[in-house]
Amino acid sequence: MxxxxxxxxxxxxxxxxxxxxxxxxxxxxxxxxxxxxxxxGDGIVRVSHETKGRKGKGVTLVRGVVLDAVALATLGKQLKAQCGSGGTVKDGVIEIQGDHRETVIAALQKQGMTVKRAGG
Incomplete structure (x- = not known):
């Protein structure tokens, strides 16, 4: 043996x-x-817009969500559906195609999360 x-x-x-x-x-x-x-995390979800490295195409980034991978993917799917856009979840960051900062911030605040607009 x-x-x-x-x-x-x-x-x-x-x-x-x-x-x-x-x-x-x-x-x-x-x-x-x-x-x-x-x-x-610090309990604050940060929502920003970024075009760097995407050939000028903008994406909305959601960082700082304290959820496990499965729940984060589910949240990403809900946000994408609410924005009517595509996207993905990579390395704990939700990426949504296009500039949907206001929609995402409103949706996350509705779920009781503390949200800050980051970037510009």
Whole structure:
């Protein structure tokens, strides 16, 4: 029988299916996801407009939202739908195509968040 070393971790079992490499429980029973801390911030969401590196096309950036990745993606989807525009979520920053600062600020304040307009 082999000893369990970092180089040979079990990732799949025929009995339970996928196995979490951290806690070694079945993926459905994994508790690691629940233990992941949400990002920390100062509690202020900053909304800005930026064109740098986008060939002159402007995007509205939403930074400082203290949510986990799934909730942040859901919020991004809601904001994009409300603005009627496309966008993405990258590295904890929601990007919405176009200048929608006022719409985004109003939507976030309606959800009870402290929002500041950043940039210009």
């Amino acid at each position: 082999r000893s369990s070393t970092p180089a040979s971790r079990l990732v799949y079992s025929t009995d339970t299916g996928r196995v979490c490499p951290e806690c070694r429980q079945a993926a459905a029973d994994c508790r690691c996801k629940a233990l992941v801390a949400t990002p920390k």
